[in-house]
Amino acid sequence: MSRILRPALAAALALLATAPSWAQTTGRITGTVQDAQGGAMPGVVVTVSSSALQGVRSMTTAATGEFRFLALPPGTYTLKAEMSGFKTYEQTGVVVGVDRTVELAVKLTVATVAETVEVSGESPVIDTTNTTTGISATADLFTRIPLQRTFDDVARVAPGTQQDATGMVVYGSSGAENQYIIEGLNTTGARSGTLTKNLNFDFVDEVEVKTGGMPAEYGRLTGGALNVLTKSGSNNFHGSVFGFFEGKGLASNDNTAADRPAWQTTTQKLDQKYDFGASLGGYIVKDTLWFFGAYNRVNQTDNTTVIRTLTAPGAPALGSVIPGTTKTDLFSGKLTWKIAPNHTLTGSVFGDPGTFDGPWLAIQGPESTWKSLVDQGGTDYVARYDGVFSNSLMVRGQYGHHQEKSIPGGPGRDMPAMIDQTVVPTEQTGGFAYFEDERYTRDQARADVSKFLGNHEIKLGGDWYKVDSQVGRFMGGAGQRIYKLPNDPTTGGIYYRHRYYVDDLAGGYNRSDPSTWVIADPLAVSPSSQGLSAYLQDSWKVVKNFTLNVGVRWEQQEVGNREGQTAFKISDNWAPRIGFVWDVKGDGKSKAYFHYGRYYEDIPQDINIRAFGGEITAFSYNYSPDPADYLPDPAARRSTLLGAPVEPVDPNLKGQFINEYLGGYEQEIVPNFSLGVKATYRNLGRVIEDFLVPAEGNYFIANPGEGTLGQTLAFYDQVHTAPAPKAERKELAFEVDARKRFSNNWQFLASYVWERLEGNYDGTFQNSTGQLDPNINSAFDYADFLVNANGRLSAERQNQFKFDGSYQFSKGPLNGLNLGLSTYWYSGLPLTAYGYSLAYANWEYYLTPRGSLGRGPSDWEANLHVNYPIKLDQRGTKLDLVMDIFNLFNRQSAIHLDERYNLVADGACAGIPANLCNGDGGLATGGNTLTPLGRLSDPRSTATNPDFLKKGIDFTLPRDIRFGVRLTF
Numbered sequence: 001m002s003r004i005l006r007p008a009l010a011a012a013l014a015l016l017a018t019a020p021s022w023a024q025t026t027g028r029i030t031g032t033v034q035d036a037q038g039g040a041m042p043g044v045v046v047t048v049s050s051s052a053l054q055g056v057r058s059m060t061t062a063a064t065g066e067f068r069f070l071a072l073p074p075g076t077y078t079l080k081a082e083m084s085g086f087k088t089y090e091q092t093g094v095v096v097g098v099d100r101t102v103e104l105a106v107k108l109t110v111a112t113v114a115e116t117v118e119v120s121g122e123s124p125v126i127d128t129t130n131t132t133t134g135i136s137a138t139a140d141l142f143t144r145i146p147l148q149r150t151f152d153d154v155a156r157v158a159p160g161t162q163q164d165a166t167g168m169v170v171y172g173s174s175g176a177e178n179q180y181i182i183e184g185l186n187t188t189g190a191r192s193g194t195l196t197k198n199l200n201f202d203f204v205d206e207v208e209v210k211t212g213g214m215p216a217e218y219g220r221l222t223g224g225a226l227n228v229l230t231k232s233g234s235n236n237f238h239g240s241v242f243g244f245f246e247g248k249g250l251a252s253n254d255n256t257a258a259d260r261p262a263w264q265t266t267t268q269k270l271d272q273k274y275d276f277g278a279s280l281g282g283y284i285v286k287d288t289l290w291f292f293g294a295y296n297r298v299n300q301t302d303n304t305t306v307i308r309t310l311t312a313p314g315a316p317a318l319g320s321v322i323p324g325t326t327k328t329d330l331f332s333g334k335l336t337w338k339i340a341p342n343h344t345l346t347g348s349v350f351g352d353p354g355t356f357d358g359p360w361l362a363i364q365g366p367e368s369t370w371k372s373l374v375d376q377g378g379t380d381y382v383a384r385y386d387g388v389f390s391n392s393l394m395v396r397g398q399y400g401h402h403q404e405k406s407i408p409g410g411p412g413r414d415m416p417a418m419i420d421q422t423v424v425p426t427e428q429t430g431g432f433a434y435f436e437d438e439r440y441t442r443d444q445a446r447a448d449v450s451k452f453l454g455n456h457e458i459k460l461g462g463d464w465y466k467v468d469s470q471v472g473r474f475m476g477g478a479g480q481r482i483y484k485l486p487n488d489p490t491t492g493g494i495y496y497r498h499r500y501y502v503d504d505l506a507g508g509y510n511r512s513d514p515s516t517w518v519i520a521d522p523l524a525v526s527p528s529s530q531g532l533s534a535y536l537q538d539s540w541k542v543v544k545n546f547t548l549n550v551g552v553r554w555e556q557q558e559v560g561n562r563e564g565q566t567a568f569k570i571s572d573n574w575a576p577r578i579g580f581v582w583d584v585k586g587d588g589k590s591k592a593y594f595h596y597g598r599y600y601e602d603i604p605q606d607i608n609i610r611a612f613g614g615e616i617t618a619f620s621y622n623y624s625p626d627p628a629d630y631l632p633d634p635a636a637r638r639s640t641l642l643g644a645p646v647e648p649v650d651p652n653l654k655g656q657f658i659n660e661y662l663g664g665y666e667q668e669i670v671p672n673f674s675l676g677v678k679a680t681y682r683n684l685g686r687v688i689e690d691f692l693v694p695a696e697g698n699y700f701i702a703n704p705g706e707g708t709l710g711q712t713l714a715f716y717d718q719v720h721t722a723p724a725p726k727a728e729r730k731e732l733a734f735e736v737d738a739r740k741r742f743s744n745n746w747q748f749l750a751s752y753v754w755e756r757l758e759g760n761y762d763g764t765f766q767n768s769t770g771q772l773d774p775n776i777n778s779a780f781d782y783a784d785f786l787v788n789a790n791g792r793l794s795a796e797r798q799n800q801f802k803f804d805g806s807y808q809f810s811k812g813p814l815n816g817l818n819l820g821l822s823t824y825w826y827s828g829l830p831l832t833a834y835g836y837s838l839a840y841a842n843w844e845y846y847l848t849p850r851g852s853l854g855r856g857p858s859d860w861e862a863n864l865h866v867n868y869p870i871k872l873d874q875r876g877t878k879l880d881l882v883m884d885i886f887n888l889f890n891r892q893s894a895i896h897l898d899e900r901y902n903l904v905a906d907g908a909c910a911g912i913p914a915n916l917c918n919g920d921g922g923l924a925t926g927g928n929t930l931t932p933l934g935r936l937s938d939p940r941s942t943a944t945n946p947d948f949l950k951k952g953i954d955f956t957l958p959r960d961i962r963f964g965v966r967l968t969f
Contacts, residue, residue, distance in 0.1 A: 024099035024208075025184050025229050026071045026386065031104035033065045033081055033089075040065030041108060043083065048094075050077040051234050054338040055287040059391050068452065070394045071344075071386045072096050074138070074206050074229060079104065087111040094123045095741075097136040098206050098229050101129045103588050124588045125674050125741050126666050129539065129547055131213035131579040131595035133662065133678065134158050134224070135749065138206050140742040144806035145820035146863035146884045149200045149244065149275060151207050151228050152180070157804045158209040159737050159751035160680070161224070162797055162826060166194045166765045166772055169795050170211050170224035171680050172731030172755070173658065174763030176774060177223030177601070183230055183334075183348045183382045185400035186220075190440035190467050192772050193604040193764060196404050197380070198352040202242060202279055203294045203332040205231045212662050212680060213595040216535040216551030216577045217448065217461060220602035222658045222684075222763075230348060232336050233290030237282035237969075244882070244964035247272035247301070252890050252958040257307040259955070261898045261947035265308045265425045266363050269958055271323060273300040277330070289337050296330040304359050312420075312427040314366030324358025328377065342388040351379035360408055361435075365428035368477075369417065372410040372432070378403030397447040404440040408432075416627040417476035420484040421904040422494065431477020437522070439470040440605065455541040459551075462534035469605050472522035475500045475617070479521030482625055483841075487907035489637055498620040498630040499841075504645050505614070511641060514631050517618060525613035528560040529605060537577070545583035552576050555600050555655070561612035561646050568701070573600040573655040589668035594661075601656040601764070603688065607775045611647040611690060611701060619839070640839075641697045647690065648700040652707035656688045656775070664735075672741040680733045687727040687761060692781040694718045704780050713783035716839065716920050720928050722783045728759035729793060740805075748805030757796035760789040760850070767794035768832070769844055778844055784922040785844050787932050792830035792851025797859075799827040806865070820865030828855035831949060833901040833939040835921045838908045845922035847901050847912065848939055853949065859895040861956055862888045875969070882964035890959035894952025902944045911944040912936070 029048060033041045046067040047058040052075025061067050074097050081089040086108040096102055102123060135158045147153045155161055155168045162168075167175030176193045179186060189196035208227040210218070218225060247270045254269045277296030284291055306320045316322060332350040339345055353376075360372035384398040415431025448461025475481055480500035488495040503509070503520035510516045537551030555573040558566055579595035609615075619640050622633035632639035664678030686706065690699045695718045702710030705726035713724045737751040764774035771777050778785060806820035830851030834843035864885040869878045902910035902921070909917035916934050918924040923932040936942055940949060 024227065025384070027074055027096040027098060027100045027102070028072055029069045029077065029079065029094060029096060029102045029104065031067055031106055033061050033067065033106045033108060036107060036109050041083065044108065045082045046106075047080045047082075048072070048077050050075045051236070052232070053077070054290065054336065054344070055341070057342070068391050070388045070391065070450070071342075071396075073232065074098050079106075081106050081108060083108060085110065097138070098208050098227060099132070100127050100136065103128060105588065125668055125672055125739070126589060126591055128545075128581055128583040128588055128591045130215065131549065131581060131593045131662070132210055132215070133213045133664075134209040134211040136206060136208050140747065142201050142204070142207070144742070144747070144808075144818050144865065144867070145804050146822050146865035146886060147201070151199050151201060151204050152195055152226060154207050155209050155226055156824070157749060157802065157822070158211055159735050159802065160211050160733060160753050160800075161209070162795070162800065164765060164767055164795055165770065166192070168224060168226070171682055171733055172729060172757045172793070172795065173223035173682065174765040174767060174795065175223075176765040176772060177221060177763055179221040179225045179602075181225060182228045182350060182380070183400075184384055184398050185380055185382045185402060186442065186444060186465070187380060187402050190404060190442055190469065190605050191438065191609070192606055193602070193774055194772070198328060198330060198377075199228065199230075199332065199350060200296050200330055202240065202277065202296060203230050203330070203350065205229045212660055213579065213593070214577075214597065214599075215549060216537040216553040216575070217459065219533060219535070219553045219555055219575060219600060220531070222599050222601050222656070230332050230334060230350065231279070231281060231292050231294070232334055233281040233283055233292045235283055235286050237280070239278065239280035240966055240968045241278045242964065242966040243274075243276035244962055245272070245274055246270065246960055246962035250961040250963070252960070254305070254892065254958050256892050256952070256955045259894060259952050260307065261900075261945070261951040261953065262308065263425050263900075263903065264953065265306060265310060266304045267307055268302055268304045270960060271301040271303040273298070287338065289335070291333075291335055293333045294331065298328045298330060299325065301325045302358075304363060306363060308425050310364065310425070310427065311423065312365035312429050314429070315427075316363060322359050322363065324356065324360075326354060326356045328352055328354030344386045346382075346384045346386070348382040348384075349379065351377065353377035353379065361433060364426050368410070368412045368415055368431055369428045369433070370412070372408040372412065372435075374409070375407045376405055378405050392452040394450040395447070399445045400443075402442040402444075404438070406436075406438045408435050408437070412477050413474070415477040416479075417481040418484070418625065419481060422484055422486045424903055424905050426904070432474070433476055433481055435474050437472035440467065442467045457539040459537050460535070463532065465531050467529045467605055468526070469528065469609060470526045471609050471613075472524050473501065473609070473615075474522045478627065479519040480627060480630060482627060484625065486905060490635060495621060495623055495636050496625055498618065498622070500618050500620070500630060502616040502618050502641060504616055514620070514639070517620075517631060519630065520614075523614060525562045525609050527562055527605065527608035527613060528564070529603070529608060530558045531602065532556045545586040547581045549577070549579045549581070551578075557603055557655070559603060559608055559612070561608065562614050567608070567612040567646065568649045568653055570653065570655045573657070575600055575657070590666060592665045594663040597660045598685070599658050599660065601688075603656075604764075604774045606773050607701070610773065611699065611776055614645045615643045616645070617642045642692070642699070644698050647698070648709070650700070650702040650707040650709040653688065653701065654686055654703055654706070657685045659683055659685050672743040674739050676735075676737050676739070678735040678737075680731070680735070682731040684727055684729040684759070684761065688775045689727065689780045690776040691724070694782065699776075699781070701775075713780065713786065715783045715925070716918050716922070720783070720925075722925075722928050722930050724780065725760065725786065725930070727761035727779070728790070729761050729763060730758050732756045742806075745808040745810050746806065748803065750803045750805075751801070753800040755796065755798060755800070757793045758791065759793055760786060762794055768834070768850075769842055771842070778840060778842075781840075783930060784918055784920070787923050787925060787930050788846035788849045791832075791849050794829065796830055796851070797826040801825045816869040818865070818867040820867075821862070822865075823860070823862040825860040826858060828858050829896060831856055831897065832899055833936065833943065833948070834899050835901050835912065835923075836904060836908070836910075837921050839920050843900050847923060847936055853939065856897045857894055859956065861891065864888050877967075877969040880966040880968070882966065884962045885959065886962070887956055887959040891956050892958055893956050894954070895956060896952060896954035897949050898945070898947045898951045898953050899949065900945050901939060901948055906944045911942050
């Protein structure tokens, strides 16, 4: 679908209603106590303590000598083992991370006098119990390397990740396929599955970036997961006051105007950014009730500069600088209540309400076409219980509420948009081209139970959620966009397209009678979705150094329509997970591992809103620019209605999923330093997409290449059909990484990844065309759109190198000075010639085999972080002076070339031989086949766009320097 760029098992688990992905918020310490001869020692009292823990935890070892501390808040722990007649064992520096198990081997020796054996700084760096890959970042990392001040920026450090226009790409999965979890709450964008919540590092204790190998408790994603734990109070009062500034003379000018294509009218750069706030944490009742609160005000102004002469009346002049200001109030609060030993209640709140005032849409005309004041953001709430019973049974439960909002304002809401595509760059007058009023909420509850039975850890859990949407959709100001187009098929002159939503609920509406078409202003829709899932997993320690992880996850999703009815319900999403971890030497310092998993998509609200929300779009052609004269003229190009009040759904519709296979080996070379190798293979097993019936103008929802409706594709000519291929996306990656945990004043993480990403389908974000409409992208609308579609996919970066590290001076006048470096190098993206579709008003056609025109320029960048602490007293109060330099060498180079083979003003089929064109701008085929009649002889020389593969559309941002101060106490 085209769009503007922008039972029994459930019953058994009804009491375990939980969230779309059961993200962990705690870790654990396990191990055994032995005597000097290696015999198990029962009856040893083992205690753990930490500033992150309310009180201390103690237990007595079992007959096997085993001990187990569950649900530990992340932090650095001290473990003590005591037994009469033996030397007390004490190990400090035991680092516990979110969702990590630290296994320790404790040996007690006979004491002749009261003695303590102290062990320090030897906490293992390798988790030999699970197969999950990625990174876990604490303040030791994200305060010592150059990062933007938002939690998601740390994702770029993880091997196998990069960025597309929607977010974090994880081993070939698009940026709209991840889950973003804060305090166990799914905060992923309800509409499109992207990042919508803003939270800065001053509120954050730890960020987990999970890129694969996840057990059955994780689901409703086909990419990766970012799991964030916010800061808590403690038995000591602690806090900070901070302020940061960047921009103005600290930011370099944007020098890319001459290197951009003629159709790009502006550049954008940071003007100034003020970022200041404070935090305070401590106790209300020591070891019982803790609190933490933080506030951060962010004022950011970005300047948009006009780099082309705009001919629309009232448009900004060449060289004009238009500011856009974002004001955001970030806040976070948490109460932690130990209601009884080993039982904790936690309440959290965090939010990012704010406004944007400035150029909200592309600048192609006067202020009324682009200026808006947008009300945005939301507040989230979480309540969580963690309970440990007898150190062999753990119970968790949580309820959370998530909010999103985006409401644009301005005069452009009430004025039809007039768009002249006969000139380059495009000229626009009137009002907004497209906008929506959006409000979303997600309520979710979850619980799970973990039980240790011998060498088995059995975990049972599930989840429930409900998403509600309230969306007002405007095809343009006053409900329509009017395009001025060249080369009318009948007269050869100028004609007009009036594009608007048709109100099918208006009295007398008849689809086949244009005189009954009434503009929907707005098209209002309030659909909902519900989801339910359950999982069972077993982590079985077959022998001391070999763990087998087996699990299965079941998911159900019910997608609603505008009438409050169920559009479709998928109840058979079974996702097996199996893997093993082999501690090769049995010393906790190495592991060989393998994992297979199936992961199902959580279908975002976009399909509810568009496919089941009454979307009927008129492409009404006539010879009048008058907004009141919006009905078709039979003498002009064929007018169409696309869409239906509720699209038909294949009765055999199945869920969208990926299969993942990964295996690797990690070895701790010396304490705190490890090397690893890994291979990953991911493939799309099935997708949900919409198909178009051109002769009817209706869409339907199906699985391409499967079921009843998904077997056949129709061509633009409304005559021919072809068998529908299955969607394909195959990612093969090989990785080498080296990791040094922060110790002895330094750390680093370096990785190299080689990947091959091939197929005919980018994912829920269609990177090739820039379309973000999960499950209703245009990929399978016309058969013509799949001609030449197989090949190297748009996000393939065949070679990826990353290095992030820091060093802290410990002597002399530079004592305490921290230097951090982050750098990366990626090979270029595959290149394709894209042809313009007049019917879809976008570059939808692959005029050359996908990715066959070589590669674009490589992308690299280096960033620097400097932090100098000034100690103010002996209690730990200090003032940090901070500087970050982004794009250290001010390398403003193209990272994505213009792949538009032709332009709108050139007319349909421009640069394509007449005998090869399908009439709309794509390549014709020999009837009922996806094989084109021929190929373009030399696309670089025949392209009618003079900037094709010559100019860049995306560039490395100009160098920017950020200064900051932070007082901590």
